[in-house]
Amino acid sequence: MNYQLSSTASNGSFDLIDNKEVLITHFQYENWFSSSGTASFQQDQITIKSRNFWHSAFDVLINGVDKGDITFNWQGHILIRLEEQSGITKNYRLKSKGFWDFRFVLEDEQHMELIQLIPKFRWNKLAYNYGVDFAETFTPAINTDLIALLLACGYGANLYMTMMASAA
Secondary structure, three states: EEEEEEEEEOOOEEEOOOOOOOOOOOOOEOOOOOOOOOEEEEEEEEEEOOOOOOOEEEEEEEOOOEOOOOOOEEOEEEEEEEOOOOOOOEEEEEEOOOOOOOOOEEEEOOOOOEEEEEEEEEEEOOOEEEEEEOOOOOOOOOOOHHHHHHHHHHHHHHHHHHHHHHHO
């Protein structure tokens, strides 16, 4: 099952597209310099917004209720915590891997690889598209939990790439 996070604007907004090239949802930042954005999936509204002034922690809200967060650790990994609809909270780590074959890898709490995001730079948008490859052992259901996880991964990857570009 391959998905794609396709950049729609140089401000970071992106579409989540399935393997049949059908639009699942669109994540739209509020404005050019905003770190807050929103997407809709079925009846749910998923919002990611900065928790603090320094933009170092971000909340994931589903229908206005805090269901998780995105933070960074000192190793440069993106930590994603999400509460599923069942009430179970899961922790994930999105980390960059490779140099020539650069990609992001999402791991669960047991360090099992679940998802790979393979970036491809689009010059016409000055932004990245990400191919989303699921591990063979990871077969998720298409629901709000998965969509929130994929949006958090795309958000975190965009943030990481922006921080790396500004540090250079």
